[in-house]
Structure formats: structure tokens, C-alpha cells
Amino acid sequence: MILGIGTDLLDVARMAKELEGKGAGFRNTVFTPSEITYCEAKRYPARHFAARFAAKEALFKALAGSASRDFWREVEVARTEGEPPRLLLHGGMKEAAARLGVKNILVSLSHTASLAAASVVLQG
Numbered sequence: 001m002i003l004g005i006g007t008d009l010l011d012v013a014r015m016a017k018e019l020e021g022k023g024a025g026f027r028n029t030v031f032t033p034s035e036i037t038y039c040e041a042k043r044y045p046a047r048h049f050a051a052r053f054a055a056k057e058a059l060f061k062a063l064a065g066s067a068s069r070d071f072w073r074e075v076e077v078a079r080t081e082g083e084p085p086r087l088l089l090h091g092g093m094k095e096a097a098a099r100l101g102v103k104n105i106l107v108s109l110s111h112t113a114s115l116a117a118a119s120v121v122l123q124g
């Protein structure tokens with residue numbers, strides 16, 4: 001059963017500005033160490049950071065606004081080369097999703113030089 005769906009679209013330039021202007025503080029508040037490692041190894045890190053930010057926002061929409069205190073870093077896009085991305089939940093977000101009956105989460109990302117998008121589907 002589908003319990004929720006969320007989508008989000010983000011300007012890559014806006015993400016690049018946040019990353020430049022706010023630096024490591026912003027990065028470490030919003031992204032997990034493995035997300036940072038993945039994005040920073042890419043030729044255009046801001047595109048990948050923007051897609052992950054969009055995935056977190058899309059999840060927030062799919063959960064109809066349920067968020068923990070450390071929401072940003074309790075939602076993580078995980079990648080294995082050649083496979084679709086996975087959305088992992090940790091701590092309070094994992095508990096909140098379980099309380100809502102979420103058994104599986106599907107996520108899809110896309111990005112261009114200017115835009116990044118993500119869609120999330122919650123399965124019960």
C-alpha cells in the first residue's frame with residue numbers, strides 16, 4: 001500500500017550559494033558524512049548536494065510534515081555504484097516512519113546544471 005508521496009525541485013545555483021556562503025557548518029548540519037564524501041568526489045558537487053536536499057524535502061512532504069529534531073542528518077541518500085539510490089532513515093526519523101507503518105521507501109533523483117529533483121514514495 002502507498003502511504004505517501006513527495007516531490008521537490010531545487011535550483012542548483014541556490015545550493016551552490018549556500019555551500020559557498022555557509023561552508024562546512026551548513027554542510028555538516030544538513031548532510032551525513034557519507035553524503036558529503038559522495039558529493040565532494042563528483043565534478044559538480046552542488047548538483048549532487050541539491051538532489052539530496054530535494055530528497056529530504058520530498059520525504060518531509062511524503063510524511064506530511066513529520067520531522068525529528070535532527071531531521072536533516074537522520075535522512076540519508078545512500079548509493080551503490082550502478083544501483084538506484086536508497087533513502088535510509090536513522091534515529092528519530094526511523095522511529096517516526098515506523099510509527100506511521102512505513103515498510104519501504106523508494107527515492108529517485110535527477111539533476112542538470114541548473115535544477116535538481118527528487119521523488120519519494122512511502123510503502124506500507
Ligand SMILES: CC(C)(COP(=O)(O)OP(=O)(O)OC[C@H]1O[C@@H](n2cnc3c(N)ncnc32)[C@H](O)[C@@H]1OP(=O)(O)O)[C@@H](O)C(=O)NCCC(=O)NCCS
Pocket residue numbers: 047048051079082083084085108109110111112
Ligand atoms: C542511471 C541513468 C539512467 C542516470 O540518468 P542521467 O540522466 O545520467 O542522470 P540524472 O541526472 O537524471 O540522474 C542522476 C541520478 O540518477 C540516480 N541513479 C544512478 N544510477 C541509477 C540507477 N541504476 N537506477 C536508478 N537511479 C540511478 C542517482 O541518484 C543519480 O544522482 P547522484 O549521482 O547524485 O546520486 C543513466 O546513467 C543510465 O544508465 N542510462 C542508461 C539509459 C539507457 O540505457 N537507456 C536506453 C534506453 S533506449
